[in-house]
Amino acid sequence: MHPAPSVIIFTVLSGLGFGLLTFLGLGLPEATGWAAFFYFAAGFALAVGGLLAATFHLGNPQRALKAFTQWQTSWLSREAWLSTAALIVLGVYAFAAVFFNASITLLGWLGAFLSLATVVATAMIYAQLKTVPRWNHWLTPLHLLTISLAGGAMLAQQTGAAAVLLLFAGAVQIFHWVLGDRRFEERGHTIETATGLGDRGKARLFEPPHTGSNYLLKEMAFVVGRKHAQKLRLISFVAMIVLPLVIVVLLPMNPFTAVIATLFYLAGAFASRWLFFAEAQHVVSLYYGASGSNPPYQPSLSR
Amino acid sequence: MTRLPETTQKKLGLVIDLDTCVGCHACVTACKGWNTENYGVPLSDTGAYGSEPVGTFLNRIHSYEVEPTGGGCSQTVHFPKSCLHCEDAPCVTVCPTGASYKRSEDGIVLVNEDACIGCGLCAWACPYGARELDLAAGVMKKCTLCVDRIYNENLPEEDRVPACVRTCPAGARHFGDFADPESNVSKLTAERGGIDLMPEQGTKPVNKYLPPRPKDQMKDMDVLTPLIEPVCEEPKGFLAWLDKRLEAL
Ligand code: SF4
Ligand code: SF4
Numbered sequence: 001m002h003p004a005p006s007v008i009i010f011t012v013l014s015g016l017g018f019g020l021l022t023f024l025g026l027g028l029p030e031a032t033g034w035a036a037f038f039y040f041a042a043g044f045a046l047a048v049g050g051l052l053a054a055t056f057h058l059g060n061p062q063r064a065l066k067a068f069t070q071w072q073t074s075w076l077s078r079e080a081w082l083s084t085a086a087l088i089v090l091g092v093y094a095f096a097a098v099f100f101n102a103s104i105t106l107l108g109w110l111g112a113f114l115s116l117a118t119v120v121a122t123a124m125i126y127a128q129l130k131t132v133p134r135w136n137h138w139l140t141p142l143h144l145l146t147i148s149l150a151g152g153a154m155l156a157q158q159t160g161a162a163a164v165l166l167l168f169a170g171a172v173q174i175f176h177w178v179l180g181d182r183r184f185e186e187r188g189h190t191i192e193t194a195t196g197l198g199d200r201g202k203a204r205l206f207e208p209p210h211t212g213s214n215y216l217l218k219e220m221a222f223v224v225g226r227k228h229a230q231k232l233r234l235i236s237f238v239a240m241i242v243l244p245l246v247i248v249v250l251l252p253m254n255p256f257t258a259v260i261a262t263l264f265y266l267a268g269a270f271a272s273r274w275l276f277f278a279e280a281q282h283v284v285s286l287y288y289g290a291s292g293s294n295p296p297y298q299p300s301l302s303r
Numbered sequence: 304m305t306r307l308p309e310t311t312q313k314k315l316g317l318v319i320d321l322d323t324c325v326g327c328h329a330c331v332t333a334c335k336g337w338n339t340e341n342y343g344v345p346l347s348d349t350g351a352y353g354s355e356p357v358g359t360f361l362n363r364i365h366s367y368e369v370e371p372t373g374g375g376c377s378q379t380v381h382f383p384k385s386c387l388h389c390e391d392a393p394c395v396t397v398c399p400t401g402a403s404y405k406r407s408e409d410g411i412v413l414v415n416e417d418a419c420i421g422c423g424l425c426a427w428a429c430p431y432g433a434r435e436l437d438l439a440a441g442v443m444k445k446c447t448l449c450v451d452r453i454y455n456e457n458l459p460e461e462d463r464v465p466a467c468v469r470t471c472p473a474g475a476r477h478f479g480d481f482a483d484p485e486s487n488v489s490k491l492t493a494e495r496g497g498i499d500l501m502p503e504q505g506t507k508p509v510n511k512y513l514p515p516r517p518k519d520q521m522k523d524m525d526v527l528t529p530l531i532e533p534v535c536e537e538p539k540g541f542l543a544w545l546d547k548r549l550e551a552l
């Protein structure tokens with residue numbers, strides 16, 4: 001799948017934002033006054049900034065409100081509702097904490113729950129797609145959830161939680177990569193099932209339907225070299241998990257170290273999310289001749 | 304509304320005959336021609352005269368080569384692909400705005416472009432690459448089964464079929480109601496063993512594909528053939544003269 005910058009920025013930043021808001025809603029740390037102001041400002045800026053970035057991905061963003069209508073069937077619509085509800089509930093909670101030094105515990109818990117649910121809904125947009133076998137698994141919501149909570153714990157300066165969550169997120173990340181590598185083949189989708197020509201022999205693409213490119217190829221037939229991907233996995237894992245873990249465990253936790261650890265984490269998370277899209281193969285690539293290690297048709301633009 | 308109807312009164316769709324399709328792309332052109340000036344926004348082209356032309360199409364023809372398992376000549380199969388109007392259409396349920404829907408009266412899957420935000424999720428959910436986001440308008444385009452032709456009483460009766468079906472010079476596309484076991488499409492599917500594309504995706508496509516027949520085999524040659532006397536030895540008369548002239552050149 002095409003790794004669109006707007007979607008990568010959106011999922012990473014709003015994931016981190018809602019991760020932080022989850023901890024703040026749970027009263028970890030229990031901040032009031034100015035401290036609460038800065039914590040919540042960071043949480044809201046990340047969450048809302050991410051959501052705004054997502055609208056750049058839309059063809060007609062001016063109609064975005066319509067996305068609230070189909071919550072009964074669509075995860076994207078559910079995400080719209082849950083994120084708005086989380087922001088409103090925690091907005092009220094933050095207002096009370098900042099201006100009245102009051103923590104309305106139940107409201108905070110509700111906000112924390114809605115923040116978690118938002119991250120899960122975002123993940124389900126990808127996990128629900130049978131057409132992208134790498135994503136179509138319960139590990140996908142777990143993956144995005146643990147990454148977002150680990151980041152949130154760091155920004156909330158929860159040393160213990162951050163260490164445990166980083167370890168957990170790292171383990172899930174590795175499983176998501178390793179098991180994901182096999183999933184396309186396990187599902188048994190081939191050019192033969194796609195064309196129905198399998199009962200007579202081995203099929204290959206003879207001619208693509210068009211000499212140039214098209215929306216499908218640009219959006220769904222992205223290919224990344226295997227060696228390239230392995231290197232990026234390593235870089236991403238070190239930056240997102242190993243370095244923050246070292247900082248969290250070895251250095252005293254204060255706002256400065258928390259921010260440094262989070263910056264490493266963000267760099268790694270962007271790389272991880274880039275791979276999340278770039279490595280995901282859509283079944284439509286089969287119609288364009290993808291098979292095993294053969295990439296789908298790409299128009300040659302050097303003429 | 305993105306909830307799928309439990310059943311539809313009719314199941315309108317196409318039968319595509321892989322045996323007769325000659326890969327001429329006439330249906331591609333007819334489809335683009337009709338649909339760019341009728342239902343919804345035009346099907347835009349970008350850089351049509353440049354080095355990297357890109358355009359929106361609702362129907363495209365792939366070509367495959369099949370190497371028979373038991374050996375023998377490989378076979379070229381031209382493979383038209385447009386929306387299959389699936390019964391369990393995953394493209395509909397993922398849509399956040401309700402722009403994508405499946406009609407309960409005839410099963411046609413459509414996009415209400417006034418409600419579409421162009422998020423592209425439905426194109427991701429379709430296994431068959433049947434949806435393309437129009438780059439100029441930012442809304443999702445897909446085959447409408449020519450809904451503005453098939454019920455259109457302003458058209459002569461013979462034109463009340465999809466543009467691709469009407470234009471196909473090989474008769475490789477057939478339009479009809481799959482809910483009716485007596486319809487032309489149901490009968491064709493039964494007779495010729497029509498199949499679903501990527502059935503393992505569980506989309507229950509309405510459109511069916513008729514598999515190409517295997518190539519004819521060459522009859523075995525008689526072992527004595529090389530020993531048969533040639534029928535004609537030396538040319539005579541005019542041909543002999545022509546032969547000589549040509550030799551002399
Ligand atoms: S072919 Fe694709 S676009 Fe058409 S109904 Fe099926 S899933 Fe939807
Ligand atoms: S692109 Fe349009 S029709 Fe497709 S899911 Fe998004 S809003 Fe719905």
Ligand code: SF4
Pocket residue numbers: 333334335337338361362385386445446447448449465466467468
């Ligand atoms: S039915 Fe109409 S819209 Fe669909 S492929 Fe044929 S011509 Fe195009």
